[in-house]
Amino acid sequence: MSEPRIIWTIPTRGDGPTGRGWNPTPALPGFLRDGRAGAPAFTPFDYLHRISRAAELGGLAGVYVPYDPHGEESLVVSGSLGRDSRFLEVVAGFPAGIATPVYAAKLSATLQRAFGGRLAWRLEVDLDERVQRTQGDFVTGPDRYARAAEFLTVAKAVWHGRDVDFTGRFYEVVKGGFDGPLAGLPFPTVYLSGTSDEAFALSAEHADVHVFDLAPDDELDRHLARLDDRVRPALQATVHTREDEVELSGAAGLRGTYEQVAARILAYRDRGVDSFFLSADPRLEEALRIAQHVRPLLVVRPRTSTASRPAHDVPDGTAGNDQVHPVRGRPGGTARHAVDPPIHGRRPESHH
Numbered sequence: 001m002s003e004p005r006i007i008w009t010i011p012t013r014g015d016g017p018t019g020r021g022w023n024p025t026p027a028l029p030g031f032l033r034d035g036r037a038g039a040p041a042f043t044p045f046d047y048l049h050r051i052s053r054a055a056e057l058g059g060l061a062g063v064y065v066p067y068d069p070h071g072e073e074s075l076v077v078s079g080s081l082g083r084d085s086r087f088l089e090v091v092a093g094f095p096a097g098i099a100t101p102v103y104a105a106k107l108s109a110t111l112q113r114a115f116g117g118r119l120a121w122r123l124e125v126d127l128d129e130r131v132q133r134t135q136g137d138f139v140t141g142p143d144r145y146a147r148a149a150e151f152l153t154v155a156k157a158v159w160h161g162r163d164v165d166f167t168g169r170f171y172e173v174v175k176g177g178f179d180g181p182l183a184g185l186p187f188p189t190v191y192l193s194g195t196s197d198e199a200f201a202l203s204a205e206h207a208d209v210h211v212f213d214l215a216p217d218d219e220l221d222r223h224l225a226r227l228d229d230r231v232r233p234a235l236q237a238t239v240h241t242r243e244d245e246v247e248l249s250g251a252a253g254l255r256g257t258y259e260q261v262a263a264r265i266l267a268y269r270d271r272g273v274d275s276f277f278l279s280a281d282p283r284l285e286e287a288l289r290i291a292q293h294v295r296p297l298l299v300v301r302p303r304t305s306t307a308s309r310p311a312h313d314v315p316d317g318t319a320g321n322d323q324v325h326p327v328r329g330r331p332g333g334t335a336r337h338a339v340d341p342p343i344h345g346r347r348p349e350s351h352h
Contacts, residue, residue: 004269004298005061007091008287009279010048010081012071020047020282044072045080051284052081052088058291062089064277067098067124069131075107082115090115091191093122096147097137101154102176109159109182120189122211123148125199139170145198146170152190152206159187191234195223204228211236211277214254234275235268239286241294254278262297269298 014020052063063081065074078092098104111119125148129140139147150168154176157164162177192199192207203210210227211234212220227233238253241261254261265276280286 001269002274004265004273005275006265006290006295006298007062007064007089007275007277008051008055008060008290009277009283010051010063010065010077011283012066012068012074012077015047015051015281015283020284045077047284048072048077048081049084051287052085054284054287054291056085056088058288059295060088060287060291061275062091062118062120064091064122065093066122067093067095067127069135075111078119079111079114082111082118085115085118087118089118089120089189091120091122091189093124095124095127095132095135095137096144096151097132097135097139101151101171102158102173104151105155105159106178106182108188109178109185112185112188113181117186120191122191122193123152125192125202126194126196142198145196145202149202149205156187156206159185193236200226200228203231207231209234209275211275213237232275233273234277235273236277237279239278239280239290241289243293258293259297262294265294265298 014023055063063085065077065081067074074094075092075098078090081088082090094104099107108119108121125144127137127144132138132140147170150170154164154166154168154171154173157166158173158176158178162179162183164173164176166173166176189208190206191209191211192203193211194200194202195212200210209232212223214220214235214237215223224233238251239261240248240251240253240255241258242248243258245257248255248257254264256264268276278290280290
């Protein structure tokens with residue numbers, strides 16, 4: 001079995017209680033001069049690059065830049081982090097209402113060219129309607145899923161074809177499509193989420209991976225049972241881990257010593273979950289902690305025993321459980337694509 005893929009969450013509105021990387025850079029004292037003409041010596045993006053570099057140097061599979069209407073623009077941050085890295089998969093979160101599907105596809109094709117096909121999409125559908133309205137988006141209820149389906153249909157059509165004509169409820173395209181250097185690139189891996197009927201239907205039609213929050217056993221079991229066999233499951237959680245149990249607070253999430261957290265992840269891996277969206281504050285220090293102390297315990301090994309799994313996870317909406325359904329989208333299931341898409345984020349010498 002392949003090593004579990006850890007995708008680290010990038011902060012878009014400051015890191016930790018002091019908001020590092022978000023607040024303006026303090027002015028230099030008068031007796032110091034900025035040696036980089038025309039620009040500050042250190043910008044908020046430099047701090048985000050530190051986090052992604054920690055993830056990459058630590059062998060993590062990727063970074064996730066969530067959509068935040070009040071934070072840095074996720075697609076811009078994703079472009080910057082992707083160009084600054086060599087191996088990371090860069091998962092950009094954004095809503096369908098942010099742009100037309102043709103423009104989103106064109107922007108993404110350019111980003112794929114910029115950093116070698118490592119861009120992925122995590123389309124955010126269930127936004128708070130009040131937040132949507134602040135962004136000028138008034139599509140609500142089940143219509144959001146209908147629009148997301150059209151968005152992905154159109155984006156894939158113009159990406160892979162020419163002279164594309166499409167007429168739907170939300171979008172219309174006449175003779176669309178890419179050619180030249182923008183044509184023939186790998187379409188971004190599509191991550192979706194949600195547990196409504198509409199969310200599962202959208203994933204069955206368009207997703208490569210469906211991301212679930214960790215939840216109590218029976219709840220997660222019900223969700224996984226509804227997932228289309230062609231879609232790979234992933235889990236999302238906050239993580240709180242230390243060398244010794246006495247150092248752990250009562251924080252909710254994926255919680256335990258380094259060995260216990262690694263055992264939990266491997267137990268999920270044995271049940272077919274290969275990707276884990278993790279976060280902890282402060283993101284820089286905790287990325288280093290996960291890379292140095294947890295990831296080395298996730299090397300490929302014989303199947304773990306479910307009886308040995310620790311019971312330290314505390315449900316918090318993104319918290320753990322003890323049972324996951326068998327493999328979906330892996331050997332024994334139906335492949336999502338005729339040729340499996342590449343899994344980014346591993347160094348060339350790694351084997352899956």
